[in-house]
Amino acid sequence: MRIVLLHFYSRTPNPIYDQISASLRRRGHCVWVGQPGFEDDFVFRDASGIVASIKGFSRPLTYNIPPAFLRLLNGARKRFIGARMLLRIARFLRTERFDIIQVNLTSMAWILRAFSGGSAHYVYDVRQINEKVRPYNWWQNIHERLVGTEMTINAGFVFDHACFCHADAARRVLGEKWESRGTVVPVGVDGRFLGYPLRRLNGDASLNVVRFVYIGGLDRDRTLEQLLEAADALRRTTERFHLDLVGPDLSSGYYAQLIQSLGLGAYVGTKDAVKYGEIPELLAHYDVGVAYVPDRPTWHYQPATKVIEYRAFGLPIISTDVSSHREYVQDNVNGFLVADSPEAISRAMERLVVEPSTLPRLKKNASAMRSGVTWDDIGAMYDEDVYRRLARGKLSCDE
Incomplete structure (x- = not known):
């Protein structure tokens, strides 16, 4: 089959779609990935690189008008430009005659479905539900509800079928009867996470320092102040720890400055993001591994x-106690599930540092519990459970 995976939220290659596309190619399919380019364009890549691009529209608006009205005009203009771009993409898709068109987009995704035409099957791919990501004002709350409604319409009526990363996400969008309209295809892991030699795990024990790592964007919305306050509290009990925050700095240096202002330079550091294949x-x-997320x-x-990734790699995990993480972390078995507070995080870190038997026990359990779904497994799920069933007419959003 000819398959195209479209995502609209990043100009850099998304490792998730790169991994899925590579897996599908190994199964004999021709797969392109479409994403925003760096010149306000939209580019399509296959295994060898860029194979097509669609020219975009410039976006700046610099008229001499009041700032509030300017923001309103810019918002309207951005949507207008986005709609025109989607129309161009739809026309291009119509000429390429894909069998499967998979779309990761909420706003105005119906344009792609309505104007691409042809006999392709359209899959709505929900990677994340951004609900209450941060404290909102009244207008942002209304906007969020509208986005949620649009997502439900896309998944239930506009597209032929919908895919979700987790059953709770499917239930949130489609309701209790989501299985008649959606399929859960979880996030996969590279086989290197599962196959990394256990004897090489966890660095040099002779350092007598417990090393914690957080991997993810250093973004103010993620309230990483909680981790820094936890480290600040922990150092008053013990100095035998170090925490690294690894990921792209999306805070304009805020967290690096906060580390210094709290006097945590000896205990907490930041590191640039590494390539996906280098994470193991x-x-x-x-x-x-610290799997902290705000409890939202x-x-x-x-x-x-x-x-x-921590679970697949066999690292003990400190995680916020959110429902989606409970299938990966068993409290006091392969890690700790904690409340979203510096005090709770600090207590879990302290146990791993000062209690002689706790860290070795959790390490042993975590190593024995290594598990994960590989990207080849994910490719098989999309191929067999979604694409081929759509092609045979045995799957739709109305079953």
Whole structure:
């Protein structure tokens, strides 16, 4: 089959879609990935690189008008430009005659379905439900509800079928009878997480320091102040720990400055993001993975990628106690599930540092509990449970 996977939220190659596309190619399919380019364009890539691009529209608006009205105009203009771009993409898709068109987009996704035409099957791919990501004002609450309604319409009526990363996400969008309209295809892991030699895990024990790692964007919306306050409290009890925050700095240096202002430079550090394939080697230098997420509705609908990777790698995990993480972390078995507070996080870290038997026990359990769904498994799920059933007419959003 000819398959195209479209995502609209990042200009850099998304490792999830790269992994899915590679898996599907190994199963004999021709797969393109479409994503925003760096020149306000939209590019399509196959295994060898960019194979097509669609020219976009410039976006700046610099008229001499009041700022509030300017923001309103910019918002309207952005949507207008987005709609025109989607129309261009739809026309391109119509000429390419794909068998499967998979779309990860909420706003105006119906344009692609309505104007691409042809006999392709359209799959709505819900990677994340951004609900209550941060405290909102009244207008943002209304906007969020509208986005949620649009997602439900897309999944239930506009597209032929919908895929979700977690059953709770499917239930949130489609209701209790979601299985008649959607399929759960979880987030996968590279086989290197599962196959990394256990004897090399966790760095050098002779350092007598418990090393914690958080992997993810350093974004103010993720309230990483909680981790820094936990480290600040812990150092008053013990100095035998170090926490690294690894990921792209999306806070304009805020967290690096906060580390210094709290006097935590000896205990907490930041590191640049590493390539996806290098994460297993990075994790080998740590004792505990920190899967902290703010306890907000969005994280109850889908697990953070890091908790899946820590589990596959065999690291003990400290995780916020959100429902989507409970299938990966068993409290006091392969890690700790904690409340979203510096005090709770600090207590869990302290146990792993000062209690002689706790960290070795959790390490042994975590190593024995290594598990995960590989990207080849994910490719098989999409291929057999979704694409082929759509092609045979045995799957639809109305079953």
